[in-house]
Amino acid sequence: MMVNNRVIKAKRIVVKVGTSSLIMPTGEVNLKTFDQLAFVLSALNKQGKELVLVSSGAIGVGLNKLHLKQRPEEIGAQQALAAVGQSELMTLFTQRFNHYLTDIAQVLLTHDVFDYPVSNESVMSTFECLLQDGIIPIVNENDTVATDELDHHTTFGDNDQLSAIVASHINADLLIVLSDVQGFYDGNPKHDEDAKLLSTVSEVTGSTFAAAGGAGSRFGTGGMQTKLAAAKRMIDENRQMVLASGKDPKIIFDILNGKNVGTWFTNQPEQILKGANSDE
Template sequence: MAEKKQRIVVKVGTSSLILPNGQTNLRAIDRLAFTLATLNHQGYEMVLVSSGAMGVGLASQGLRERPKPIAKQQALAAIGQTELMRIYSQRFLDYQTQVGQLLLTRDVLHFPVSRQHVLNTISTLLDDGVVPIINENDPVSVDELDHHTTFSDNDELSALVATRIGADLLIVLSDIDAFYDKDPHKYPDAQPIRRVEELTPELKAAASGSSTRFGTGGMVTKLHAAATTMEHHQQMVLCSGADPRIIFKVVKGEAVGTRFGK
């Protein structure tokens, strides 16, 4: 009987993919592709949940700030997603690994029939050694629609994907290297918490909003993602996305970032 392969979902935020000057962080993407391709070759089943469509769209159009009209934001996301996938496909192929794209809305994962189609697709891609790259379908998902199409951000999406596909681990790469007892951007004496087995009211109160102009999430959404995985008796590791090769350390079980779950 064949040994079950370990299944890992990696979520990368916009802050890890876009440089402070607004340009696409090609080195980070290359290191991310190298890391996931290497693990894929070693027999792990790797799934990538990637933000960044809006950030890459802004960079490709030479813009520094998001336009206010929703339609223009959607257009930028459509442009950026195409460019982002081109870069991912190119970089992964450099390491002899194919990728496949899935763009999802909340409806798709909540309706049983469409959810099963998505799960079947992911399963088939993994069986074929292909790395699924998942993002929210931004040109379709808007807050103004009456039905619920949007995820609060890709932290939530990654947790839903991880629980739906029965992942062994969710790794969230962020612009912060761990979960702290208070905001380290404001308080120099903030201390990292390396292991969280229960999300207490005190821990939730320590969370704060997004610290970058590109991303939409913050520590609150990461705690929500952790809560989702913990409810399904799974683990999540929050760590720095500055160098995606840190994933190797996480997979080895080294004490980096914050590990949520028992």
């Protein structure tokens, strides 16, 4: 289904940025993206939007920091690399958000935080306090400790899933996923020159997944499959998601202004999200 005029009205927004947007193909940190992301989110924050940033990139930044070309295969080495990279990642974000006079906070999560009522209530209270105070939580999986062992499930698998889970739990109006693709196509644009960018997707089915490609870049773990899984969760909960290019984070302004960019996942294309967390 195609629509020309989108009406996306949301106050509480989760923005997910992928490793491919933060790390250049050479492995260098993309400082421009860090700066533009801080600029856009700071501007929206000052407009009264409640924002959560889910950021990948710890391992990618760690690789750059330690001058490594390839992700190590051993789990312990990957977790150590993530520990180095997460510190550097937050340093970069802190520098840029401080420049725009916006406060941020780090929230590192594991899947079992949401699985147990007491820890879930605690982290939800933390999110609410930060958002009420105009502080932008920057969320990532706690890669240094996350692991799956027997029935103890702590990993999210990828940050596309993490962003959708966070959006669900904090009752966000909208999830914006910024990636290295323009949106969702009806075929693989790398191999099919006739593949068309879909403006709107109202249902994620088996055939939708079949049209998706494989895994992401060597720096990240996500791919179109994980983004569709996130979109399906949002649609099933009557929420909205937009998948768009993260090359220039100012595209977030275009999305919120209703411009026809990226792919809009919603089961009610004409819907204006209202309710407790939306502007009137």
